[in-house]
Amino acid sequence: xxxxxxxxxxxxxxxxxxxxxxxxxxxxxxxxxxxxxxxxxxxxxxxxxxxxxxxxxxxxxxxxxxxxxxxxxxxxxxxxxxxxxxxxxxxxxxxxxxxxxxxxxxxxxxxxxxxxxxxxxxxxxxxxxxxxxxxxxxxxxxxxxxxxxxxxxxxxxxxxxxxxxxxxxxxxxxxxxxxxxxxxxxxxxxxxxxxxxxxxxxxxxxxxxxxxxxxxxxxxxxxxxxxxxxxxxxxxxxxxxxxxxxxxxxxxxxxxxxxxxxxxxxxxxxxxxxxxxxxx
Numbered sequence: 001x002x003x004x005x006x007x008x009x010x011x012x013x014x015x016x017x018x019x020x021x022x023x024x025x026x027x028x029x030x031x032x033x034x035x036x037x038x039x040x041x042x043x044x045x046x047x048x049x050x051x052x053x054x055x056x057x058x059x060x061x062x063x064x065x066x067x068x069x070x071x072x073x074x075x076x077x078x079x080x081x082x083x084x085x086x087x088x089x090x091x092x093x094x095x096x097x098x099x100x101x102x103x104x105x106x107x108x109x110x111x112x113x114x115x116x117x118x119x120x121x122x123x124x125x126x127x128x129x130x131x132x133x134x135x136x137x138x139x140x141x142x143x144x145x146x147x148x149x150x151x152x153x154x155x156x157x158x159x160x161x162x163x164x165x166x167x168x169x170x171x172x173x174x175x176x177x178x179x180x181x182x183x184x185x186x187x188x189x190x191x192x193x194x195x196x197x198x199x200x201x202x203x204x205x206x207x208x209x210x211x212x213x214x215x216x217x218x219x220x221x222x223x224x225x226x227x228x229x230x231x232x233x234x235x236x237x238x239x240x241x242x243x244x245x246x247x248x249x250x251x252x253x254x255x256x257x258x259x260x261x262x263x264x265x266x267x268x269x270x271x272x273x274x275x276x277x278x279x280x
Contacts, residue, residue: 104270107157111272118235120272121148123172128265135179135199136165137268139172148172151233153274159239159262160184160227161271172273177240178206178261185231186210186240189224193217197225197240197259206265207244210257217255219243225259235274 112120127138141148145167154161154174162182166173175182180201187194195213213219223243229236239262247256 104157108270108272111155111157115235117277119275119278121145121275123154123271123273125268125271126171128268135176135201135265137162137174137176137265139174139271139273141170141172141273145170145172147275148273152276153234153238154271155238155274156263156268156271158264159241160234161263161265161268163233164273174271176265177263178208178265183211184234184240185228186225187228188217188219188243189226189237190220191218193219194228195225195257206261208241208259208261210243210259211254213255213257215249215253215255219246219255219257221246235277 108122112118121141121143123139123141125137126140129136139154148164148167150164150167152164154163160177162174162176162179164172165175176199177184177197178199178201180199182197182199184197185194186197193213194217195210197208198211199208210225221243225240225242227234227236227238227240241259241261243257244260245258249255
C-alpha cells in the first residue's frame with residue numbers, strides 16, 4: 001500500500017492544492033470581481049497540477065484496460081479458430097470414411113459384374129472371433145437371409161473369405177478360409193497344378209498350408225491360387241491367395257508349400273454370400 005501511495009503522490013498533492021484553493025475561493029467568492037485574485041491564481045495552478053498528475057496516473061491505467069480488452073478478444077478469436085479446426089478435422093475424417101466406403105462398394109460391384117452367373121447376397125461384418133482354434137466372422141444379412149444355408153461360399157472383392165457354418169435369422173456365422181477346420185480345393189492359376197489350402201490357426205498370422213501339391217509340379221513363390229471348382233462347393237477361378245513359401249524336399253510324393261490369403265480378414269466390412277449359379 002505504501003508503495004502505491006508513493007507512486008501516486010503527485011495526484012494526491014494536486015488534489016490537496018485543489019481542495020485548499022476551493023476553500024479560499026469559497027471564502028473570497030462573496031466579494032469576487034472579474035479580476036483574478038491571488039487565491040484564484042493558486043486555484044488555477046493547483047487545478048493544472050492536479051490535471052497533470054491525474055493524466056499521468058490514468059494513462060497507464062487506460063493502457064492496461066485496453067490491453068486487457070485486446071487480450072480477451074484474442075482469446076475469443078483463438079477459441080473460435082480452435083473450434084473451426086476441430087470441426088474441419090471431423091469433417092475431413094467423415095469424408096475420408098465415405099470415400100473409403102465408396103471404394104469398397106465399387107469393388108464389390110465390380111466383383112458382381114465380373115461374375116454375372118453367380119447369385120449373390122450382400123452382407124455386412126458385425127463381429128469376429130480370431131482365436132487360433134476358431135477363426136469365425138459374424139455377418140448381418142439385411143435381405144435374402146431365408147435362402148442362406150450352411151456350406152455356401154462367402155467372398156469379398158479380394159477373394160474367398162470362407163463358408164457359412166451357421167444361420168440364425170439375419171445373423172450368419174462364417175468359418176474363414178484360414179480356420180483349421182477349413183479346406184479349399186485350389187489350382188495354381190499359371191499351370192493348373194492342384195492342391196488343397198488348409199488353415200493352420202496360427203495366432204500371429206493368417207498363413208495356410210498347401211496340401212497334396214505334387215512334387216513334380218513346378219510351383220513358384222508368388223503364384224496365384226484359385227478355386228478349382230471340384231466338389232461343387234466353390235465356383236471355379238475365385239482367388240484364394242498366393243504361394244508364399246516352398247520347402248525343398250527330394251522325398252515323398254508331395255512338396256511342402258505355404259499360402260498367404262488374398263483377403264485381409266482384419267479389415268473385412270462388406271462381403272457376398274454365394275447362393276449358387278443363376279438359371280441360364
